[in-house]
Amino acid sequence: MRIERVVIAGAGLAGLRTLEELRARGYQGAVTLIGTEARPPYDRPPLSKGVLAGAVDDTTLRHDLSALGADLRLGEAATGLADGVLRTGRGEYAFDRLVLATGAAPVQLPGPGPQRMLRTLDDALSLRAVLKPGLRLAIVGAGWIGAELATAAAARGCLVTVVEAGPAPLAAAIGAEAGAKTSRWYAAAGVDLRTGVHVASVQPGGLALAGGEWLAADEIVTAIGVRPQVSWLAGSDVALDNGVRTDEQLRASVPGVFAAGDCAAFWSLRYRRLLRFEHWDVALRAPEVLAANLLGGSENYDPVPYFWSEQFGRMVQYAGYHGGADQLIWRGDTGGERFAACWLAAGKLVALLTVALPRDLQQGRRLIASGQPVDAAGIADPAVPVRDAVLR
Ligand SMILES: Cc1cc2nc3c(=O)[nH]c(=O)nc-3n(C[C@H](O)[C@H](O)[C@H](O)COP(=O)(O)OP(=O)(O)OC[C@H]3O[C@@H](n4cnc5c(N)ncnc54)[C@H](O)[C@@H]3O)c2cc1C
Incomplete structure (x- = not known):
């Protein structure tokens, strides 16, 4: 079958890279790139680093996006998939091949108090505006994002408390023994790190901690992890398993449908299990294999995954x-x-x-x-x- 219409759901790094790789491989047919956010694709790692530090305002990935000849549908969310047609809030898109690259979204805490997240450029810009000297900032979660945010906020003179349910920073990511080696970095930066503390709820003016303790704060940022954005696929035939389940060639369970980036759990030949990474390098590289296979190839995606963080x-x-x-x-x-x-x-x-x-x-x-x-x-x-x- 001749491939003439490719639809990509999700206009982040993985979505954009898929478009780039399709064009680099000579594909000249139609591509529709659909993204919930109103901005063209931009980079996220600088959000918790240069953007919060005030060194960068714009992390747009490509200023010459039009050169890629895609039908760009921004501010539009995919809402469902059935019978070879992708539905959005604005219309329906038939496709020969579909790419799922809808990324991940932060988990929220319960409670009626205002809580900030750090996932989008708007999140970072509005957070930066309140990071003033003397601000009492409570960060929930001492993972990668919590650590980077604590770094930036402490450097801007905020009074930072990090509340972590696990026994050490980064415990969920790299284990408590390795994570504990980073604890002293918090103290040296003047950040109050409280491990083994569970938050019951976010309230106006602070955090209600499990056990009845209260932590007063002017601003609260929840950084307790993300979940793949795949709930819109419920009811479709696409198999989900902590994200869109794919094989080692990034093919989803429905023929003609592929997935990559934070939303995809792919079969790792190297580690013999289904793995989903929230790594920039995976969103960058997996689309090379995805595009090759979408156009008829049969390449395996089998990386040694890579991640970096800049903290303290x-x-x-x-x-x-x-x-x-x-x-x-x-x-x-x-x-x-x-x-x-x-x-x-x-x-x-x-x-x-x-x-x-x-x-x-x-x-x-x-x-x-x-x-x-x-x-x-x-x-x-x-x-x-x-x-x-x-x-x-
Ligand atoms: C603050 C921050 C700092 C980071 N720092 C690092 C770092 O230092 N090192 C590192 O390796 N990684 C880092 N990462 C992770 C890295 O940025 C991600 O792994 C990468 O962005 C994943 O790209 P993606 O395209 O899969 O998903 P995303 O970047 O999440 O893009 C998915 C896009 O799809 C859109 N979307 C969602 N649902 C729908 C829908 N139904 N329809 C249409 N569009 C939809 C989303 O709005 C989003 O724009 C960081 C992430 C954040 C948030």
């Missing part, structure tokens, strides 16, 4: 997936400014986290990809390059 003046990078790891090895002085956590499974490196060690990260990512057995003593020794810490 440090570059933190993570590669791989430590879900099935059976060993955690520290590299370097975890009380110092440069160190790494290396996760092994059956003697092979499956993930690593580095603090201010970009070369270790790069070499580690390649070592994970190679699947070579690792020399545990070598990987623990910062004098041994990561690439040489292999069993020979």
